[in-house]
Amino acid sequence: MLELNFLRENREEVEQRLNKRNIDAKTLLDTARDLDDARRATQTELDARLNELNGLSRTIGDLMKAGKKEEAEAARARTTELKTSTAALKDKLDSAEKALHDHLCTIPNAPNAKVPVGKTPEENTVVMEEGAVPVLHDGAKPHWELAEHYGLFSLDLGVKLTGAGFPVYSGQGAKLQRALISFFLDKATEAGYREIIPPHMVNAESAFATGQLPDKEGQMYHATADGLYLIPTAEVPITNLYRDEIVEAAQLPIKLVGYTPCFRREAGSYGAHVRGLNRVHQFDKVEIVRIEKPENSYAVLEEMVEHVKGLLRALELPYRQLLLCGGDMGFASAMTYDMEVYSAAQKRWLEVSSISNFETFQSNRLKLKFKEEKKNRLAHTLNGSALALARIVAALLENNQTPEGIRIPKALQPYTGFAMITR
RNA sequence: GGAGAGGUGGCAGAGCGGUUGAAUGCGGCGGUCUUGAAAACCGCUUUACCCGAAAGGGUAACGGGGGUUCGAAUCCCUCCCUCUCCGCCA
Numbered sequence: 001m002l003e004l005n006f007l008r009e010n011r012e013e014v015e016q017r018l019n020k021r022n023i024d025a026k027t028l029l030d031t032a033r034d035l036d037d038a039r040r041a042t043q044t045e046l047d048a049r050l051n052e053l054n055g056l057s058r059t060i061g062d063l064m065k066a067g068k069k070e071e072a073e074a075a076r077a078r079t080t081e082l083k084t085s086t087a088a089l090k091d092k093l094d095s096a097e098k099a100l101h102d103h104l105c106t107i108p109n110a111p112n113a114k115v116p117v118g119k120t121p122e123e124n125t126v127v128m129e130e131g132a133v134p135v136l137h138d139g140a141k142p143h144w145e146l147a148e149h150y151g152l153f154s155l156d157l158g159v160k161l162t163g164a165g166f167p168v169y170s171g172q173g174a175k176l177q178r179a180l181i182s183f184f185l186d187k188a189t190e191a192g193y194r195e196i197i198p199p200h201m202v203n204a205e206s207a208f209a210t211g212q213l214p215d216k217e218g219q220m221y222h223a224t225a226d227g228l229y230l231i232p233t234a235e236v237p238i239t240n241l242y243r244d245e246i247v248e249a250a251q252l253p254i255k256l257v258g259y260t261p262c263f264r265r266e267a268g269s270y271g272a273h274v275r276g277l278n279r280v281h282q283f284d285k286v287e288i289v290r291i292e293k294p295e296n297s298y299a300v301l302e303e304m305v306e307h308v309k310g311l312l313r314a315l316e317l318p319y320r321q322l323l324l325c326g327g328d329m330g331f332a333s334a335m336t337y338d339m340e341v342y343s344a345a346q347k348r349w350l351e352v353s354s355i356s357n358f359e360t361f362q363s364n365r366l367k368l369k370f371k372e373e374k375k376n377r378l379a380h381t382l383n384g385s386a387l388a389l390a391r392i393v394a395a396l397l398e399n400n401q402t403p404e405g406i407r408i409p410k411a412l413q414p415y416t417g418f419a420m421i422t423r
Numbered sequence: 424g425g426a427g428a429g430g431u432g433g434c435a436g437a438g439c440g441g442u443u444g445a446a447u448g449c450g451g452c453g454g455u456c457u458u459g460a461a462a463a464c465c466g467c468u469u470u471a472c473c474c475g476a477a478a479g480g481g482u483a484a485c486g487g488g489g490g491u492u493c494g495a496a497u498c499c500c501u502c503c504c505u506c507u508c509c510g511c512c513a
């Protein structure tokens with residue numbers, strides 16, 4: 001949620017930035033201003049009445065103490081009108097606040113100046129590309145066929161247990177999964193991130209604070225009996241650790257990392273491009289989260305990208321970095337880089353990481369501030385996948401296949417305990 | 424699941440209808456003293472919003488929500504949470 005005051009004081013800038021999303025920013029902002037004006041007027045009036053009522057109550061108290069019963073009764077009579085009018089004004093204020101809040105919830109974050117204009121993924125900017133695309137042997141297979149051949153994971157078994165899109169990993173496939181998680185966690189820990197194991201379900205408050213509710217309600221699994229949501233990413237519980245907190249400036253930066261399974265309902269879309277591990281309802285991901293001072297956040301975004309690049313290099317995967325255009329960015333983000341790896345058998349790029357700066361969009365909902373020189377300021381939050389497993393596995397299997405088996409990158413071998421996946 | 428106790432400021436802990444946003448202690452910040460430090464002493468020390476150029480003024484908040492009352496941290500209802508005992512259990 002954008003900050004109301006920032007939005008009022010920097011109207012021109014915010015409108016220009018929002019326009020990159022191809023939305024009617026002018027109308028959205030005009031409405032916000034009007035709703036806020038109405039709210040302020042109501043509160044000013046309410047406060048004045050309440051002030052009067054409080055004064056009367058104090059007078060009555062004093063008169064009672066002094067034993068002046070008749071005068072107290074007279075004063076009491078005058079409170080009746082005030083009580084009904086303040087009650088009405090309170091209702092009016094409540095609905096004005098709700099209307100404003102609901103409206104603000106519909107406004108996405110304002111893209112950073114560097115974000116390119118564009119409507120579709122085709123208009124994203126390729127920032128850089130690195131690593132050689134491997135030349136595969138004849139008869140190279142896509143990863144779902146490799147999985148079957150080597151017994152690494154099964155989607156059919158997942159259907160039996162749960163439904164479509166829930167892979168069951170086994171044998172070397174399961175070991176590879178665990179190896180990657182450990183490898184990513186260790187790398188993040190080396191880089192100074194503190195490891196967190198959070199709950200895999202969150203309440204509605206948490207889901208709201210990071211921006212999943214109300215706009216992405218349909219994408220989360222919802223346990224209605226308890227009002228809980230299965231997390232779509234570790235970002236949700238980990239960032240919410242700092243909900244309703246005011247931290248000392250000296251405590252920043254806060255660097256957290258967590259591994260969790262991620263659950264996504266992902267309505268729609270079937271066919272070849274969602275086969276295998278390309279798009280599943282449950283996958284594993286290691287997420288890095290940062291809480292930063294505003295003046296540092298964009299440098300930190302680049303630092304996080306470098307961290308992810310380091311992982312991809314260590315895994316010897318060809319990858320590219322994309323700067324998302326306004327039309328392709330997530331609702332809560334001010335600027336997002338996507339990292340994609342090339343999956344050689346499918347001959348396509350797979351998104352394996354999304355690294356975003358949310359500026360104060362999340363912290364405003366979280367009420368996450370830091371104290372600097374006696375002033376409380378909203379912190380900037382950032383997060384990024386480092387990395388998302390399922391698609392990394394897909395690329396790893398496809399790119400490293402040989403007639404003799406599937407080669408495990410050197411960096412990973414200490415974690416897997418084997419150098420080659422074989423039958 | 425059954426029975427009981429309780430949720431107050433950064434922490435501990437009073438208050439149980441009338442200037443109580445809240446005693447007191449600890450912690451923190453500033454000052455006096457000191458060669459320096461400690462001790463002692465003095466002052467300050469929650470958050471959000473509204474009006475205002477500012478100075479300043481006002482409103483709200485004692486787990487959440489609702490009610491009673493001229494007035495509630497204090498009384499009532501309800502929900503949530505924590506603790507103790509019993510039961511069950513990875």
